[in-house]
Amino acid sequence: xxxxxxxxxxxxxxxxxxxxxxxxxxxxxxxxxxxxxxxxxxxxxxxxxxxxxxxxxxxxxxxxxxxxxxxxxxxxxxxxxxxxxxxxxxxxxxxxxxxxxxxxxxxxxxxxxxxxxxxxxxxxxxxxxxxxxxxxxxxxxxxxxxxxxxxxxxxxxxxxxxxxxxxxxxxxxxxxxxxxxxxxxxxxxxxxxxxxxxxxxxxxxxxxxxxxxxxxxxxxxxxxxxxxxxxxxxxxxxxxxxxxxxxxxxxxxxxxxxxxxxxxxxxxxxxxxxxxxxxxxxxxxxxxxxxxxxxxxxxxxxxxxxxxxxxxxxxxxxxxxxxxxxxxxxxxxxxxxxxxxxxxxxxxxxxxxxxxxxxxxxxxxxxxxxxxxxxxxxxxxxxxxxxxxxxxxxxxxxxxxxxxxxxxxxxxxxxxxxxxxxxxxxxxxxxxxxxxxxxxxxxxxxxxxxxxxxxxxxxxxxxxxxxxxxxxxxxxxxxxxxxxxxxxxxxxxxxxxxxxxxxxxxxxxxxxxxxxxxxxxxxxxxxxxxxxxxxxxxxxxxxxxxxxxxxxxxxxxxxxxxxxxxxxxxxxxxxxxxxxxxxxxxxxxxxxxxxxxxxxxxxxxxxxxxxxxxxxxxxxxxxxxxxxxxxxxxxxxxxxxxxxxxxxxxxxxxxxxxxxxxxxxxxxxxxxxxxxxxxxxxxxxxxxxxxxxxxxxxxxxxxxxxxxxxxxxxxxxxxxxxxxx
Numbered sequence: 025x026x027x028x029x030x031x032x033x034x035x036x037x038x039x040x041x042x043x044x045x046x047x048x049x050x051x052x053x054x055x056x057x058x059x060x061x062x063x064x065x066x067x068x069x070x071x072x073x074x075x076x077x078x079x080x081x082x083x084x085x086x087x088x089x090x091x092x093x094x095x096x097x098x099x100x101x102x103x104x105x106x107x108x109x110x111x112x113x114x115x116x117x118x119x120x121x122x123x124x125x126x127x128x129x130x131x132x133x134x135x136x137x138x139x140x141x142x143x144x145x146x147x148x149x150x151x152x153x154x155x156x157x158x159x160x161x162x163x164x165x166x167x168x169x170x171x172x173x174x175x176x177x178x179x180x181x182x183x184x185x186x187x188x189x190x191x192x193x194x195x196x197x198x199x200x201x202x203x204x205x206x207x208x209x210x211x212x213x214x215x216x217x218x219x220x221x222x223x224x225x226x227x228x229x230x231x232x233x234x235x236x237x238x239x240x241x242x243x244x245x246x247x248x249x250x251x252x253x254x255x256x257x258x259x260x261x262x263x264x265x266x267x268x269x270x271x272x273x274x275x276x277x278x279x280x281x282x283x284x285x286x287x288x289x290x291x292x293x294x295x296x297x298x299x300x301x302x303x304x305x306x307x308x309x310x311x312x313x314x315x316x317x318x319x320x321x322x323x324x325x326x327x328x329x330x331x332x333x334x335x336x337x338x339x340x341x342x343x344x345x346x347x348x349x350x351x352x353x354x355x356x357x358x359x360x361x362x363x364x365x366x367x368x369x370x371x372x373x374x375x376x377x378x379x380x381x382x383x384x385x386x387x388x389x390x391x392x393x394x395x396x397x398x399x400x401x402x403x404x405x406x407x408x409x410x411x412x413x414x415x416x417x418x419x420x421x422x423x424x425x426x427x428x429x430x431x432x433x434x435x436x437x438x439x440x441x442x443x444x445x446x447x448x449x450x451x452x453x454x455x456x457x458x459x460x461x462x463x464x465x466x467x468x469x470x471x472x473x474x475x476x477x478x479x480x481x482x483x484x485x486x487x488x489x490x491x492x493x494x495x496x497x498x499x500x501x502x503x504x505x506x507x508x509x510x511x512x513x514x515x516x517x518x519x520x521x522x523x524x525x526x527x528x529x530x531x532x533x534x535x536x537x538x539x540x541x542x543x544x545x546x547x548x549x550x551x552x553x554x555x556x557x558x559x560x561x562x563x564x565x566x567x568x569x570x571x572x573x574x575x576x577x578x579x580x581x582x583x584x585x586x587x588x589x590x591x592x593x594x595x596x597x598x599x600x601x602x603x604x605x606x607x608x609x610x611x612x613x614x615x616x617x618x619x620x621x622x623x624x625x626x627x628x629x630x631x632x633x634x635x636x637x638x639x640x641x642x643x644x645x646x647x648x649x650x651x652x653x654x655x656x657x658x659x660x661x662x663x664x665x666x667x668x669x670x671x672x673x674x675x676x677x678x679x680x681x682x683x684x685x686x687x688x689x690x691x692x693x694x695x696x697x698x699x700x701x702x703x704x705x706x707x708x709x710x711x712x713x714x715x716x717x718x719x720x721x722x723x724x725x726x727x728x729x730x731x732x733x734x735x736x737x738x739x740x741x742x743x744x745x746x747x748x749x
Contacts, residue, residue, distance in 0.1 A: 031075075031078050032051070032055045032078065034082065035051065035085055035094070036052075039085050039091070042088045043091055050095055050116060051095065051098070053115070054095045054098040054116065057102060057115070061102050061105040061106070062074050062077065062102075062105065065105070067173060068170075068173070068177065069175075069176050070176055071173065076173070077097065077101060078098070080165045080166050081098045083097070083168060083169070084165050085097075087161070087165075087202075090158075092116075092119045092120050093123065093161060093162060095116055096120050096123035096127065096158065097162050099124050100124055100127045100166060104128065109125050112124055112125075123159050123162060126159030127159055127162050129467055130159065130467075157200075163193075164196065164205055167189060167193045167209065168208060168212075170185065171186070171189055171208075171209060171212035171213070172212065174186070174212075183216055183217060185216075186213040186214075186215075189209050190209075190213035190217065194206050194210045194213065197209060201359070203331075203359055207267040207270075208267075210270075211268050211269050214268065214269040225268055225272060226268065229271075239341070239342070240263035240289055240291075242341060243263060243289075244291070246311075246341065247308070247348075248261060250311050251293075254303065254307050256295065256303055256304055258295050258300075258304070259295060259296060261291065262291065262292040263289055263292075264289070264292070289346060289347075290347045290349060291346060291348045291349070292348075292351070295350065295351075295352060296353070297352065298323060298352060301334050301350045301352065302334070305350055308338060312338035312339055312340050313339045315336075315337040318336060318337035319335070319337075320335040320336075321334055322334070322335065331358065332355045332358065333349050333350065333351040333355055333359060334351065335348075336348050336350075414428065415428070415430075415431055415464050415466055415468075417464045417470050418468070418469045418470070419469075420469060420471050425440075427464060428489040428490065429489075431463070431488070431489040431490060432461055432462055432463060432488060432489070433450075433451035433453070433458065433462060433464070434460055435489055435490045435492075435493045436464065436470045436472065437472045438490065438492050438496055439490065439493075442496050445480070445493060446478070446500060447475055447478045447479075448472055448474055448478065450473040451470055451473060452471040452473065453468045453469070453470050453471075454468060454469055455469075455471075460484075460487060461487055479500065480496070480500045481497075482497075484497050485498070506554055508557070509553070509554040509555075509557035509558040510550055510554050511553075512556075512643070513552070513553030513554055513555065513558075514553050514557075516556050516557065517553060520566055520567055521570070524570055532549065540570070543569040544565065544566070558637075559637035559638050559660065562657075562660050591634055591649075591653070591654065591658075591661075619635075619643050619645065620643070620644050620645065621645050622644050622645055622650065622652070624652045625647040625649075625650040626675050627645060627647045627674075628674040628676055628726050628727050628729075629666040629674065629726035629727060630726045630727025630728055632647065632648040632649070633646065633648060633664055633665070633666070634653060634661050634662070634663065634664065635664040636653060636656055636660055637660045637661075643662065673702060673723035673724065673725065674723060674724055674726070675722070676724055676730055676748060676749075677722075677748070677749040678719075678734065678737075678747065678748050678749060679720075679746070679748075680692060680718040680737060680745075680746050681715050681717055681743070681745045681746075682743045682744055683716070683742040683744065684710060684716045685742050688742055689706065689716075691742065692706075692718060692720075695736055695737055696720070698736075699733045701722045701724050702722060702723040703720060703721075704722060704723060705721040706718055706720050706721075707719055730748070734748070
């Protein structure tokens with residue numbers, strides 16, 4: 025097969041009929057590439073694949089679509105044969121490459137008939153995948169040719185493809201308003217889904233064809249005559265048999281035999297103006313009685329796909345029910361071609377690629393869109409009316425999940441099950457590992473990776489977009505924080521009770537715990553422990569409740585120590601290892617939810633530290649000299665210490681002043697890296713005196729590590745001073 029064959033010339037002849045003054049040489053070029061990659065390839069029907077792509081392109085050309093769409097029709101299978109998107113873009117332009125890429129992505133979405141209830145979501149997903157409306161038009165033309173080639177396939181495959189076409193592609197054609205394509209896809213699907221009924225109906229309709237044809241001609245003559253009497257001269261009147269699937273649906277819905285389906289023929293009256301539409305309706309009703317409830321005005325209230333027409337069913341000649349549609353020429357073009365009608369070229373007008381950007385789901389269009397002549401303006405208006413960003417992703421089993429734009433795999437995991445969400449450690453998207461912060465794209469096939477040791481993280485709240493995921497994460501965090509608070513509260517209570525030579529167990533056994541709960545207004549022991557652990561009940565309040573009443577005035581003693589004195593005492597007790605050693609809380613697990621390193625002073629292992637029991641947020645660990653700590657109530661302080669092997673890094677800030685020399689930042693950075701410290705930020709500024717100041721945020725192992733680093737920085741020739749902030 026060569027570029028000079030009659031088939032490709034036939035395609036070019038169709039294109040010349042409406043692509044005026046457009047260079048059609050790219051059609052030959054695209055055909056040459058198709059021949060190169062598809063020469064030995066067969067369509068599933070057994071026919072050469074080249075014949076299939078030629079039929080697809082010819083269908084698109086017969087719809088008067090732009091040159092890029094026709095080229096995409098010829099090339100819609102080349103990406104599967106090793107040609108890259110980049111190569112297509114270089115040879116035929118970015119627009120063609122994107123259309124072909126979109127078609128290939130849609131083809132990879134397999135419809136799961138076991139999840140037929142999700143057909144609507146799959147249709148939405150296909151609409152969303154198609155970033156360009158022409159992707160769908162190419163795919164619909166491709167599917168039409170597939171349906172016309174199913175005859176040689178086995179019955180199971182026929183039913184599978186027919187079900188997918190009936191559930192997905194015919195409704196898509198309807199949503200795009202391409203009526204003829206919708207009818208053809210439905211009839212072809214019906215043929216394979218219900219072969220016996222199809223053959224029976226076809227035979228009966230064919231046997232009455234001559235009779236119906238005679239009836240159509242008779243009715244058209246009557247309508248023509250009655251309209252002329254009222255000075256209405258239609259552009260044309262068409263009588264056509266309803267497509268076979270619509271008749272079958274009527275038989276099922278009304279439970280009647282074919283002989284009683286009187287409106288097997290529909291008549292269409294095409295007039296010049298909207299006023300003539302309503303005038304023609306009056307003439308029809310004047311001569312034939314309308315059927316109540318069957319008058320529909322889609323002119324003043326268009327359908328969701330912008331379809332406009334007047335519908336009525338009347339008792340016509342020979343007392344047969346006939347359906348009559350009345351519309352203008354422009355309405356008829358929209359009804360037949362839908363959105364595709366807006367690509368009809370006038371005098372070679374070319375549409376830019378951005379003007380073909382697609383809307384996700386067709387909704388009701390404002391009436392003013394019907395008056396828009398320019399395809400460019402039409403699509404801009406459609407985009408503004410209809411675009412609502414959502415993402416549709418699939419499970420490996422083919423189930424479609426809908427998410428807000430920007431959703432991540434954690435959202436997907438929680439959409440499957442709460443347990444899957446909480447155990448999520450990673451995800452594979454289209455068989456490729458991605459981080460949890462990955463933003464899902466339309467058509468992604470997502471596989472969640474879980475671990476029994478994983479649990480929800482507070483940081484996930486900044487990643488997820490769905491309310492379900494956010495609620496489940498917060499629920500787990502609240503439950504976990506309560507458990508942690510109870511654990512910490514038990515530790516604090518046991519420590520304080522030890523001073524009174526008792527324990528919680530003894531107090532519960534003796535019944536004295538009830539007095540303590542009443543004094544502190546707690547409902548249960550766990551309630552008390554949680555309130556102590558979260559700081560709602562302070563250590564001072566607990567001690568006060570444990571003391572006999574005669575000793576409780578001690579808090580008003582005039583010799584109350586200052587916060588600095590209290591801090592010094594707590595630190596000295598830690599160092600002495602004396603009695604206070606029993607009151608020290610280890611914070612070896614620094615990432616624990618209820619023990620947090622303060623961000624105001626950034627203590628590191630080796631610093632003297634004190635814990636501050638916050639309200640509802642556990643313990644915040646500060647340097648003993650922290651100015652913020654010294655302004656708080658010492659009664660909410662708690663002795664803490666570093667213990668265990670420190671394996672994590674701690675954030676600190678240092679201020680370096682240096683001479684303004686070339687490469688000074690690089691020199692300082694190299695020195696820090698040489699000491700195995702990690703730089704997180706290094707903002708610089710020049711002082712009025714010409715000194716460079718670098719406020720460096722870095723991570724160190726402990727205080728000793730930091731001190732060595734500071735010493736090495738001070739030894740640099742250009743460094744004036746270094747201090748910890």
